[in-house]
Amino acid sequence: xxxxxxxxxxxxxxxxxxxxxxxxxxxxxxxxxxxxxxxxxxxxxxxxxxxxxxxxxxxxxxxxxxxxxxxxxxxxxxxxxxxxxxxxxxxxxxxxxxxxxxxxxxxxxxxxxxxxxxxxxxxxxxxxxxxxxxxxxxxxxxxxxxxxxxxxxxxxxxxxxxxxxxxxxxxxxxxxxxxxxxxxxxxxxxxxxxxxxxxxxxxxxxxxxxxxxxxxxxxxxxxxxxxxxxxxxxxxxxxxxxxxxxxxxxxx
Numbered sequence: 017x018x019x020x021x022x023x024x025x026x027x028x029x030x031x032x033x034x035x036x037x038x039x040x041x042x043x044x045x046x047x048x049x050x051x052x053x054x055x056x057x058x059x060x061x062x063x064x065x066x067x068x069x070x071x072x073x074x075x076x077x078x079x080x081x082x083x084x085x086x087x088x089x090x091x092x093x094x095x096x097x098x099x100x101x102x103x104x105x106x107x108x109x110x111x112x113x114x115x116x117x118x119x120x121x122x123x124x125x126x127x128x129x130x131x132x133x134x135x136x137x138x139x140x141x142x143x144x145x146x147x148x149x150x151x152x153x154x155x156x157x158x159x160x161x162x163x164x165x166x167x168x169x170x171x172x173x174x175x176x177x178x179x180x181x182x183x184x185x186x187x188x189x190x191x192x193x194x195x196x197x198x199x200x201x202x203x204x205x206x207x208x209x210x211x212x213x214x215x216x217x218x219x220x221x222x223x224x225x226x227x228x229x230x231x232x233x234x235x236x237x238x239x240x241x242x243x244x245x246x247x248x249x250x251x252x253x254x255x256x257x258x259x260x261x262x263x264x265x266x267x268x
Contacts, residue, residue, distance in 0.1 A: 037189065038101075039263050042128050045098030050087045050115075051105035067097070087115055092122040100127035104259070107131055107165045116181035126183060126265040130191070134168040138256035141198040159202050171260055183264040190257040196247040198254060 038060060045065070049056055052068035058080050067081040069090065074082065085091055088109065100123045106112040119127060139146045142159030149155070155168055169177070178185060 037261055038128055039187070041125070042099045042101070042263070045125060047099045047101055048092070048097045048123070049101040049103075050090075051102065051108070052082075057101055057103070088118075090115075090118050090122060094121050095124040096122045098125045099123055101129075102127065103130040104132070107167050107169075110166050112167050112169075113177050113181055116177065116183065120182055120266060123266065126186070126263070128261070128263055129178075130259050130261045131174055132165065132168060132259050133171045133174065133257070135170055136256050137258050138198065138254035140195055140202075140254050141193060141256075141258060142202055174260070174262075178262065178264060182267040184267050186263040186265050188260055188262045191259040191261065192254075192257050195254050 038057065043060060047057075047061060047065065048067045048069060049058075050069050052058070052070050053072070056068055058066050058068060058078070061080075063080045067083060068078070069083045069085055069087060071084065071086055073084050083091065087105065088111070100119050102115075102119075106115060106129065109115055135149055137146065144158045145155050155165060175185060
C-alpha cells in the first residue's frame with residue numbers, strides 16, 4: 017500500500033485556500049513558484065509556463081519544469097520569468113528581504129505572495145504562541161511556530177519589506193480560518209516538531225509499508241475527518257486572520 021504522509025497533515029491548508037485567488041496577469045504569464053512542494057499552483061498553468069523550485073525533489077514524476085534549489089540561491093538569470101509565486105514560504109527564511117531582492121532581478125513583472133502575519137492570528141488557532149506574543153516572548157515550537165516560521169512579521173513589516181525591495185502592492189486580501197480548522201491545525205501541529213515535519217513530509221513522503229507512526233496518523237485522520245466535517249457545518253470565523261495575500265508589481 018502506498019500513501020503520501022503529507023495527505024495526513026494540514027500544512028497546505030492555506031495554500032489551497034489561496035489557489036483560486038491568482039490575478040489574471042499572473043495566470044497569463046511565465047511563472048516560477050518558490051517552495052512549491054507537491055501541492056502547488058501547477059494545475060493553473062500550461063507546463064511550459066510554470067517552473068517549480070523546492071529543496072526537496074518530488075517523489076513522483078512531474079510534467080512541468082522542476083528545479084531543486086535553495087530559494088536563497090535561486091539559479092536564474094535576469095528577467096528569466098514574468099512573475100513569481102511564494103505562498104507561505106518567506107516566513108521560513110531568516111532574511112526574506114534577500115529573497116525579494118533576488119526575485120526583483122529574475123522576474124520582470126512582479127508576483128503573488130501569501131504570508132502569515134504576527135499578532136493577528138486568533139487565540140483558538142495557536143493559543144500557546146498567542147499568549148507568548150502578548151507576554152513579549154518569542155514564538156516557540158508549537159502551533160504556528162512549530163513549522164519553522166523564523167520570520168513571522170507584522171502586516172506593516174511585510175509591507176515595508178516589499179517597498180524596501182522596490183515592489184508596490186497592487187492588491188491584498190485576508191484569509192480567515194473557521195474555528196474548527198483552527199483547532200484541527202493546532203492539534204496536528206503538536207504531533208510534529210520541525211525536524212519530524214521535514215523528515216515525514218519530504219524525504220520520507222512515500223511509504224510503501226506503514227510504520228507505526230504512519231498507521232497512527234492514518235487512524236487519527238480517518239477518525240477526526242467526519243467529526244470535523246460535521247463541526248464545520250456550524251463553523252464561525254474567530255476574530256483575527258491567519259494570512260495576507262499580496263499581488264505585487266515591480267517598481268521600475
